[in-house]
Structure formats: C-alpha cells, structure tokens
Amino acid sequence: MIVLAGDIGGTNTRLALFEVSGDTYTLVIEKTYPSASQSSLNAIAERFLGEARAAIPSAAVPPHRACFGIAGPVEGNVCRATNLPWVVDGRALSQQLSIPHVRLVNDFYAAALGSLSVSTEGLVALGGGPRDPRGPVAVLGAGTGLGEAFLLWSHTESRYQVVPSEGGHADFAPRTPLECDLLRHLAAKYGRVSYERVLSGQGLVDAYAFLNEEAAFRMLGRSDTASAMAAGDPAAVISRRALDGSDPVCAAALATFCGVLGALAGNLALALLTTGGVFIAGGIAPRVLPFLQKGLFRDAFERKGRLQPIVARIPVFVVTHAQPGLLGAATVAAAL
Numbered sequence: 001m002i003v004l005a006g007d008i009g010g011t012n013t014r015l016a017l018f019e020v021s022g023d024t025y026t027l028v029i030e031k032t033y034p035s036a037s038q039s040s041l042n043a044i045a046e047r048f049l050g051e052a053r054a055a056i057p058s059a060a061v062p063p064h065r066a067c068f069g070i071a072g073p074v075e076g077n078v079c080r081a082t083n084l085p086w087v088v089d090g091r092a093l094s095q096q097l098s099i100p101h102v103r104l105v106n107d108f109y110a111a112a113l114g115s116l117s118v119s120t121e122g123l124v125a126l127g128g129g130p131r132d133p134r135g136p137v138a139v140l141g142a143g144t145g146l147g148e149a150f151l152l153w154s155h156t157e158s159r160y161q162v163v164p165s166e167g168g169h170a171d172f173a174p175r176t177p178l179e180c181d182l183l184r185h186l187a188a189k190y191g192r193v194s195y196e197r198v199l200s201g202q203g204l205v206d207a208y209a210f211l212n213e214e215a216a217f218r219m220l221g222r223s224d225t226a227s228a229m230a231a232g233d234p235a236a237v238i239s240r241r242a243l244d245g246s247d248p249v250c251a252a253a254l255a256t257f258c259g260v261l262g263a264l265a266g267n268l269a270l271a272l273l274t275t276g277g278v279f280i281a282g283g284i285a286p287r288v289l290p291f292l293q294k295g296l297f298r299d300a301f302e303r304k305g306r307l308q309p310i311v312a313r314i315p316v317f318v319v320t321h322a323q324p325g326l327l328g329a330a331t332v333a334a335a336l
Contacts, residue, residue, distance in 0.1 A: 003333035006068035007325030010083030010144030015048040018330040065101045067333035069110030101336040106164040108147030112139040114324030115279040122321030127298045129313045135275030138268040141282020146196040169194045185210040201235035208253040221249035262300030281319040
C-alpha cells in the first residue's frame with residue numbers, strides 16, 4: 001500500500017510517499033517546498049504528485065490514502081492554518097487529487113505519533129528516569145510556531161490515542177524578573193503574549209532584541225550580528241552565534257528560550273503526570289541541543305517546588321529524527 005503523508009508548517013511543506021507493509025514504513029520519495037511558494041496546499045500537493053510520477057514509475061497511480069498534519073486547529077476535516085493564509089479542506093483535496101481517503105490532523109497530532117515511532121537513535125535523553133511504556137505522554141516543539149499534543153494509552157485498543165491541543169497559544173507565565181521584563185516588552189509589541197510569542201523562531205528574535213536594549217547586555221553584543229541577521233535567517237544567526245560563543249547577547253537569548261521551554265515542559269508534565277515521557281520535537285530543539293543539554297532546560301523543568309521529586313523522575317527526550325511529523329501522518333493514512 002502506498003500512502004501520501006504531509007507535514008505542513010508555516011515555513012516548509014514536506015510531502016512524502018511511503019510504502020506500508022504491516023508495521024514497516026518505507027520511504028519512496030520525499031520533497032520539501034517553501035509553504036509560501038504556492039497559494040494553497042492543493043497546488044503544492046499536485047506539484048509533488050506530478051514530480052513523483054516523473055521520478056518513479058510506481059508512483060503513476062495516485063495513492064488511495066493520505067494524511068496531512070497542518071499547523072492549526074482542525075474541525076470537520078477543515079483547517080484554517082495558523083501561520084499561513086490557507087484554508088485547507090480535506091474533501092476538496094480528495095476530489096482534486098483523486099485520492100479517496102484524505103484526513104487532516106493538527107501537525108502535532110502527527111508529530112506525537114511519529115515521536116513514539118522513531119528508533120532510539122532518533123532520540124536524545126535530557127534526564128529523568130525510565131519511561132512507562134503505557135504512561136501519558138506530552139509532545140511539544142517550537143519552530144515557526146509552538147505545537148503541543150498529548151497521548152493517552154487505550155487499554156481496550158492496546159495503543160496510544162492522540163489528544164490534539166492548541167496549548168501553545170496559552171498565556172505566557174514568566175518566572176523571573178528578566179522574564180517579567182520580557183513579558184512587558186512583548187506585550188507592548190503584540191498586546192496579548194502567548195507561549196508561542198516566546199517559544200518560536202520569531203520569539204527568539206524578539207528575545208534578542210529585548211536583551212540588546214537592556215542596560216546589562218547592551219555593551220556585550222557584537223556589532224556584526226545585526227548585519228548577519230539582516231542577510232539571513234535571524235533566528236538561525238542567533239542560535240549559531242549562541243552555540244559558538246561569539247555573541248553573549250545571542251547566548252543570553254537562547255538561554256532564556258531554553259529556560260522558558262523547560263518550565264513549560266515541566267508544567268505539561270505536572271498537568272498530565274506524563275510518566276510516559278515528554279518529547280521535544282519541532283525544528284529548533286535539535287539545532288540547539290548542546291544548549292538544552294547544559295542544564296538550563298532540566299533545571300527549569302524540575303523547579304516545581306514541593307512536587308520537584310515527582311517531576312524529577314519524568315524523562316524528557318529531544319526528537320532528533322528529521323521527520324517525525326511525516327511518520328505520524330503516514331501512520332494515520334495507513335489506518336484510513
């Protein structure tokens with residue numbers, strides 16, 4: 001069986017065909033497109049299937065099942081993308097692509113399933129004890145936005161069921177004087193401040209701009225950082241200069257990011273008592289893994305007062321596998 005899987009974010013749209021045999025998923029072809037390159041997912045999917053047909057003769061027949069994980073809430077198989085000017089309709093996609101079964105899910109619905117499917121080589125542990133293989137699981141991750149999802153074990157079906165979430169848009173709760181000042185800075189710029197305003201690529205850029213104006217940091221920054229940010233991806237520049245130690249303000253911005261991410265992950269661990277673990281996916285975490293491993297993340301994760309001993313036992317894993325969202329979407333498609 002051949003299935004079409006998609007992982008659609010605000011920056012990139014990743015599409016792939018998988019051959020499914022039992023529990024084995026073999027990648028046939030995969031391509032990545034800038035999400036803004038086309039006016040709709042329909043157009044990108046048509047282009048992908050055309051390129052797949054040209055490259056691989058076995059892809060000449062359209063797949064019978066497809067699933068697309070999209071960054072945004074899904075209702076009635078329709079999604080209004082959060083960070084794209086798209087309204088995606090699963091029924092319209094089915095008709096246009098001649099695929100009988102098409103399902104839309106939140107991108108972190110797919111990422112949650114995929115995170116549990118990756119091998120141990122695609123995971124890096126960040127402390128805690130062993131995971132309960134049937135315990136509740138939280139998955140979150142930052143990229144263009146901030147995604148969250150949860151998994152609960154179904155004893156009747158002997159598998160995890162996904163609970164989608166838009167918790168990334170919950171109100172940001174600062175913990176330190178510096179984070180309180182960051183909240184005021186962001187509130188002046190945006191009005192309401194969600195966790196996504198801090199834990200995203202733009203959030204990292206905003207944290208750098210805030211720190212660069214603070215008296216304690218103003219004289220520490222590198223003058224060439226701004227020009228490098230103007231010439232490339234600003235968040236990537238900040239991350240790179242934080243990791244190589246070339247700009248103290250970039251390092252402080254990334255440290256703030258890691259602390260807030262750890263605190264939020266710890267909140268989710270408390271809310272659901274995630275004995276099955278907390279998985280950090282998304283585009284940013286694997287790229288800044290050395291910073292996450294320094295201890296700022298785990299310290300913020302465990303700093304929960306009297307309940308610290310409980311949270312300390314909960315394992316955290318960074319998902320370094322390149323495409324957990326595609327794996328999860330393929331899993332959903334195969335079951336349609």
